[in-house]
Amino acid sequence: MSHRTRKQIILGLLFLMAVSFPLKAEPGRKEDFQTAVKIAGQVLNAASGEPLIGADVLVAGTNYGASTDTRGAYFIENVPVGIYTIRVQMMGFSEAEKQGVQVIEDGTARVDFKLRPKVIQFGSLIVWGDRMGKTFWENPASVQVISHKEIERSAGQNLGELLKNQPGLYVYDTGGNAGSKTISVRGSHANQVLILVDGVKLNSAQNNLVDLSSIPLGEIDYIEILKNGGSTLYGSDAIGGVINIVTRKNRQSRQKLELQAGSGSFGLRQASGGFLLKWGSVQTRVNFQRRFSLGNFPYRSLFGRRQIRGNNRFRDLNLFFQVTHASILGGKWYFSGQWYRAKRGVPGALRQLTPEAALTDRRGLFQSGWTVLLNRWESLEWTAYFQKFVQDFYSPTPWVFVPISSQYQNEAYGVDIKSRTYFSEKQTLILGGSFRVDQMTGTDRIRPLFSIGRVKRNTTGVFGLFQWELPLPDNPLFQNIFLAPGVRGDWPSDFEATSSPSFGISLNHKGPVRISLKGTWAKTFRAPTFNSLFWVEDVFARGNPNLRPERGVNREAGVEMSGRLWGDWTGSVHFFNNAVKDLIYWRRGYDGKYMPVNVKAANLSGREESVSFKSAGDYLELNWSRMYLLAINHSGERNTEGRILPFRPKHTENFSARVQGGNLFVKITYRRVSKRFTREANTKFIKGYKIIGVSTGINFLFGKLRLQLQGNVHNVMNTTYEILERYPMPGRSYQLQISVKL
Template identity: 25%
Template sequence: MNYPLMLAALTVPLASLALADESATTLAPVVVTATRTPEPESQTLASVTVIDRAEIERRQARSVPDLLRGIPGVAIAQSGGAGHPASIFLRGTNADHVLVLIDGVKVGSATLGTAPLQNLPIEQIDRIEVVRGPRSSLYGSEAIGGVIQIFTKQGGGPLTARASIGGGTLGTGSVSAGVSGGGDQGWFNLGANLDRTDGINACDGSPSPFAGCGVTQPDRDGYRNVGVNLRAGYAFSDAAKLDVHLLRSENRSDFDGSLFSGNISRAEQQVVGASATLKPLKPWTVILAAGYSWDKHRSFYEDVALSLDDFFVDSFNTERETYSLQNDVAILPGQIATLGVDYLNDRVDGTVDYNEDSRDNLGVFGEYQGRFGAADLKLSLRQDDNQQFGAHVTGNAALGYLFGNGIQLSLSYGTAFKGPTFNELYYPGFGNPDLDPEQSHSLELGLGGNLPLGAQASGRWGISLYQTEIDDMIAFDAPTFAAANIASARIQGIEASGSARILDLELAANLTLLNPENRSDGANEGNLLPRRPEQTFRFDLDRQFQRWSAGATLFVAGRRFDDLANRTRLDGYTLVDLRAEYAITPALRLQARLENVFDEEYETAYLFNQPGRAAYLTLRYAFEPGLE
């Protein structure tokens, strides 16, 4: 198979949020996802959350959904424990209204319309940027709620080696290893991991085929993940850089199912990409990128009582090729103009016979960023010409003003769209080839700044108010037994966040208040959209004690409903996690985590269980020259 190379317009070396020693200052992270160009997080006018490798290890997160839980505007519904499908709702929009990128490459299933974030190996991730709000004017389809971009480990500098081994409750075990380096001009990283767990009973079962898993299989549903990451690059000069990357994961997940749906899934995700960054002239940067992503899912059925061993049920396969040309021109100091072209080709195959099994999309976009004293202006416009649903134009405008006291006020407006999936267009007995893209327009007001904590402390705060209206939403039309553009929604929300570092103490808090209102005509008008809690709150507290560190996370989620009619209520819940770490030597650390301390029973999807109290230990080793 030919693996073209892909979009790494966004794979330039990034500064990460690193906590320096006591005599140094904290460096602000640089983000690229919000504008497709590097900029300090404090200067972007978008609502952005950055999670770097230090925070991933400090929180001892075991999966991407676990890591994203409690971020402002993020709600998660998972159908079982580790490795089971996780839906990410960003600012109350649908799970398929979130664009997911890995090192700049668009990933996910073109049949389902979502990306399997639960299967991404967290040990291979260096940082995550979550941009909330519409971004179709830069990325095209799907970015109604926002964009989640995952960056893999890059390497660079002296040769280093790392390894970890861990285990815990539910027969959980993990092992990972990696090596990185490259010197001053090059960079490379090679890493691999294996994770497994016996899991929990994913579903309580129900006699109804339309509730939960529709069957009763009171067994433990295990999960296994194998991941590999390779990334390398070289800066030939200040005017020429090359970067290549590969991420692959293979997964097996048991679930409660039947002979018709299967009860074992085997999934594979792979992303291959490369980019060349050139500077023909000092103010002009050209980024050429290409890549390939592959999402494969197969279902099997195993029944020991009937002596059926891995009986094949069905398969779905998505292949995506993407090419990109981006030009960034520094017009004047503080002013950047961007002009680019993206090309995407989707192909699907498997056991389902679609009337059409491929489509392409050509997107042309432009962006202007200007700083005029205390004022910032960002404008972007894009046209996508899709083979199946024609042309679509989206835009975004943002204006910010920095007051003398350090408080920044911003106002933004953006439009976005999402093209129908192959299932919505062509799935036998359900698809409708006449569907139009879903459309949205959003308005946001933001306010934020630094906390006045004195010379021995630092902190930031922010608050955002937003409203998103979505038209032509695709839903099941009972009279025609097919998908149709019959739904609409209005989502209003408030997000507030704050963080502070006071000597060896770190505190962070996030609050989201959400009103995801169904505006469709009929009996469900005015109801809440399913599986989105109306309130979420997270509070983190961490303290350093020389070789010791300890922390805790409090997460609170309000009620939600599992159905459009709002008859099936899922109660709110409160989770407390504890963590500790001891540095045996500067290179060797022992970590411990206690999840769900009070053994809270809760559901984020009706009849699907979530893990109870669990404990984990991890031993991490990292060798660097001079580290003793």
């Protein structure tokens, strides 16, 4: 990045901060700049007093609105001065509205609602795309929901940047705009975390990894994060947890057009946008994202010398569309598709540089779903999908002077069916089944004898989950107990059948301070990847066809609390333990080649703590979290028994503060990570690091047009650090972006 470009970006950030301080508006103009949050409140269940999550709160006759968060709270920003009718809607509850709500220039109108439950009539939609459902207080599972509003407020451009500061998560990053980003949940390996889009698995059977930098944020409604074993609902690959990305097909749409453009360090240029079209009961969404980066950035070498990280160029194109129909055969139907193409340089690890290597990714994902209520008490959901992922790697002069040109084609298709039976308001039975085909073709263009060829796996699964809420009328401390037993069976074509039972329980206290005691137990498993089984021996590595599936037992106990004092407070402490048997680990042999082996066992245990505060009026938001992790290797071997598993930090800590006044906002993030060992014997490690980021922006409102200018500074202190060994991360970087919503 040139000195001139850096100077321009710094001046731009200063300009944003300067012009955003109180601006006098001409009297009489409703569209002038307003205090950010104009209408706020809480939506509760009138029968139980519990917060309602995901209710749509709309300003009648306008495009303004919001959805309630995990506390049932909502905040509607930038509403012009005037008198309005506020309407709230939620599935399974009677609609409510309040008239004559007055919005003034320098205040926030508080409007609370209590919705009464009602019997859902035939043809309505319950939930689709997610099996966890939106988080509710009694749920014994450790589920975190990142709302649409939180996504919009983040400074991230993709899923990896959004998740890196979330509690209990750790994003592995190979560095720079071209670096791949994969995720760990509470010390798991990245290939033990299941990534879903509307309930459909993205992980390929080749390596079970998903590059989170390839998933844009524009079409995401909310994200569910299950932090303990999820094999009961999802089958293989959920040993560490599940991240379910739910798109905006259920949302009451308010923006018809969204456009965004940005520029930043290392030659970054990006543009994204989307639009919404409606024809009667048919709704169509289209989104796109285009990014380009020269990518090269300066870093300090192992000897302290300033060098340039080359071959880090990057460009991609992401297209997404979705069509929904409100009434087909008495239910709701959708069809969506994503097409992604990226080309990036692969610089390689330090001391093993690949200055001319290039990687091309092409991915297509198409899925269709239909959800219907069969009668007053039963619903049926059906999803079919097809996806194809093609990856080409080319390196004419790698570090061992053996040229490489390879291609891997992954295809997956299948069907998921799920039914819900409501025996009463407090008893629900969820039954489901799935069939999936994974196949891969690996080709070595230079040495065909080293090609993996075509391999295939068929997997059939069935599951059941019963949710039962029991009242405790004579108990002064807890008002109800929630039970959730479940079981799943899977029959993969290349391994023996396996079962995954689970059980969850929570005790809940309702009052000014709400308390929930939670506990879960679950068995999990993960089938070996195609690379692990079938990699043809070359100068680097060889596969192991004798691998056994990984198997785990996940236990968790915790307490969650929430209340109101000058705003909304929430806090939680969770103790977790994940005992994994036959852990698959790529180990370097005496011949210098890597081969996957089953480690006897590993134990991931620790404590996760979090506290958050959101003030009345949404002027201040604070979030803090910390995780203590012990990832112990129980291999039974002298040099590795009792050692810490590589690349698992013992301590991680996150803090963020967001302040909003008028049309200006400022957000500060802080992340601390302790040292990580890089060898099984714990003989080498990479040091810990602390990273600070700052975002600031200003909002303008012109009638129904909303304009936002935002500037971001990443790694403010210009810290030198690595997340993975010999993959340096960029120093201080800048970004400016402008967005328009109509």
